[in-house]
Structures are given as C-alpha cells and as structure tokens.
Amino acid sequence: MTSTVQETLPISGIPRTGLPAHAIVVGDPARAAAVAGLLDDAKEVSYHREYRTFTGTWQGLPVVVSSHGVGAPGALCLFQELAEAGVTHFIRLGTAGAIRPGVGDGDLVVADAAVRDDGVTQQLIPAEYPAFAAPEAVLALQRAARAAKAPYHRGVVWTRAAFRPGFLPLPADAYERAGIAAIEMELSALYVFASTRGLLAGGALVVDGANADELVDEEATGGYDPHRAVVADGVTRGARITLDALRLLAAEDAGLPAQRTP
Template identity: 80%
Template sequence: MTSLTDALPVTRVPRTGLPCRAVVVGDPGRAAAVADLLTDAKEVSYHREYRTFTGTWQGTEVVVASHGVGAPGAILLFQELAEAGVRTFLRLGTAGAIRPGIRDGDLVIADAAVRDDGVTQQLIPAEYPAFSAPEAVVALQRAAREAGAPYHRGVVWTRAAFQPGFLPLPGEAYAAAGVAAIEMELSALYVFASTHGLTAGGALVVDGANADDLVDEDDPFSTGGYDPHRDVVARGVDRGARIALDALRLLAAAEH
C-alpha cells in the first residue's frame, strides 16, 4: 500500500506511477472482483469507498478503482486518478432500463448522458453536453460483439437521487425521447473527461426494469421490486467486466 506522504488526499491513490487506463466501478467489492481477472493484481489503496488496484489484462496495464455511489464522490476519484496519470476511463456500472426491449443482464453502451448528476451543474453551464469519446464507444461495441454479449447503445440518464421523492420525475419525457437507462455517475465522468482532454466511455449492466415500474405509488421512497442481487445480473456484470477490460486493450492497441 502507498505511504500517506506519497498518496493523494481523498482517495489515497499513489501520486504517480499508475497505468494510464482505468476501469472504474461503484462498489469496492466489484473492484476486487474485476481485479481478480487481472494478472499480477495489486491493491494500491483503500480509503473510504475508494479501492484501487493495478494489474495487467492480456498485456495491457490497467487500473481498477471504485468510486462509491453518486457523482459528487465519484468525480473526486476521477480527478485524483487523472492527477496520478490515468488518461482513459471506462465506467462499468449498473443501470435501470428505460427503453423497451432492454433486458436484465444486457449491456448499455452510453453514447452520452443526461446531466442530472448533482455536481456538474456547479462546474460548467448546463448547456455543456456530457458525451463519450467516440473511440471508447467503438471499442466497447467491438468488445461486446466479440464476446457475443447482448448490448444496446444510446443516451443514459444520470440522476443524483437514487430513490424518488415527492417531486415528479421526467421519466415519461425521457422514455419518449428514447433514453436507454438510468444510473448515477456517468455524466460526471463524461464532463470531467471532455473538459480535461481525457478519453471516457461507459458500459452499464441492466439490473432492473423500467424505472417507473420500480416506484411504489403508496410509498414514494420505496424501491419496490428492485433486486440487483440476482444471477442474471451477476453474470452480466462478470461479462461486462471482461468487455470493459477488452475495450481498454483495444484502445491501447489503436494507439500503437
């Protein structure tokens, strides 16, 4: 593990020496599971929700790190990983499907994100878009095809609040516009990356049905029938991890 004097303040990742490509996830346990896929995996820091590993995937050196739940905390990880040398970020997360025809365990490759994340509105005007690097979308799509994985492309809705409250959600409008899924961190990654000259993409495993179907009308703070702890989701996450790592390998190969 890195000594405190050689670590960045929030995440405790090393100040220098990290590989330049990273897979970022929400759950520290998921970070460990993805790291288990690597050769010579090493945990380099674990502070709060931020757990970081380095290792090699099929000859490509990578970082795997967790950012916790929600964009305000996640963007702190992105900032410190970038300071430590990361230049390409792929987020592997989970999401609730909005667009019809997207099933549990499927992968959503996000071309762009709706900026309802609760943090980027304080960093840059709302008119600034949250978009994936095109090469990241292409690499994720190719990796998904080569894996034979069911996948979809589209815009995702990044929303700060996990559970609905007393205010109406614009879910019907976003569904009518063809938004594919809802999650909590990706737009922050896209805005941070594009404003700092970095490469970012996102692949989200569907762990629930249409977001409106998960709301209990008698209890607006209930998550209803939401259950992400199912085999179909676990299989999708494992497959998605390999796809994200393969996409990093493809991106690395394209640079040479």
C-alpha cells in the same frame, strides 16, 4: 523547516504518480476486487473510504481498477485524483435501470452520452455543456461486446443524483419517449470531467432492473433487487468486455493490431 509532499492523494489514498494510463472505474469496492480478480499480477494499492484501487495487467496491458462509491460528487473526486496520478483513459463499468423498451436484465448499455442530472457538474460548467463519451471508447466497447456475442444496446443514459423518488415528479415518461436507454448515478460526471480535461472516457452499464415504473413508484423501487444471477453474470461478462475495450484503445493509440493473445 522542509516541507514534504505526501506520496498518496488525499481523498482516494492512491499513489500520487505512476498509475497505468487505462482505468476501469466501478461503484462497489467489492466489484473492484472482482474485476481485479480477472487480471494477472493484481495487487491492491489503496483502500480509503469507498475508494478501493487495484493494478494489474489484462492481455499484457497495465490497468487500474478503482471504486468510486455511490453518487457523482464523490465519484468525481476519484476521477480527478486518478487523472492526477496518470490515468488518461477511463471506462465506467456500472449498473443501471432500463428505461427503453427491449433493454433487458443483464444486458449491456454502451452510453453514447448522458443527461446531466447528476447534482455536481451544474456547479462546474454551464448546463448547456454536453456530457458525451469519446467516440473511440464507444466503438471499442461495441466491438468488444460483439466479439463476446453479448446482448448490448447503445444510447443516451440518464445520470440522476437521487436514487429513490421523492415528492417531485420525474420526467421518466418523457425520457422513455425520447429513447433514453437507462438510468444510473455517476456517468455524466465522468464524461464532463474527461472531455473538459482532454481525456478519454466511455461507459458500459449492466442492467439490474428492467421496469421503468420503479422510477416513479416508491413501493416498486422498494422491491428493487440487483442481487440476481442474471445481473451477476452480466457484470462478469461486462468486466471482460470493458477490459477488452481498454486493450483495443491501447492498441489503437499505439498503431498496433489489437489481436487477443492466447
């Protein structure tokens, strides 16, 4: 009996081969659709569980936009399958809660590195291994943010597996004193995966809550509201910045001037 290879990958349902090399990964399937709406020739190529994937072009660059859901373990499944399908450059466009004073709602945080409190990478590689962005990605995001005249910050972020506080104390005060910029749930897994596979990754996070007390106060966390105009505007701005950063990276790889086309 002749065996056949499935044409799609089992977790995300994306094509097994042939995706563009440059990808934006987001948490929310609806956000993936919104980012895809900015592209030319956008088409949905798969939608399985929380994994919704589109392809299209941005300023002539073929790109993938794909959602990974909430939490690092499931997100890692997507990152692995995207890499298998041909993606080599990843930027996560997500949302985050601000920790560092001066980081405001709707601002963009360009993440140089991440604290590995993600609940999955500890099972893959020793805890001493760092979660770090590719410098090229950080500089491309910074350049794109400056060109857009967008409020942005650089720094280390805290990737934490649990969304709401439980019974254990959190080191939020220590991380604030250490200058951690923001908290989110998936980025360290992307950084560890990419760096251990020789891939390029960066992260751009839109702040959807600028009160560090929410990290330790369950009542305050219950008042968390990411569905505000300042956040929506920041995400739309962040999507364009992230797409421009991918274009800058592609131009750098090709040794071409990264001029925006009309």
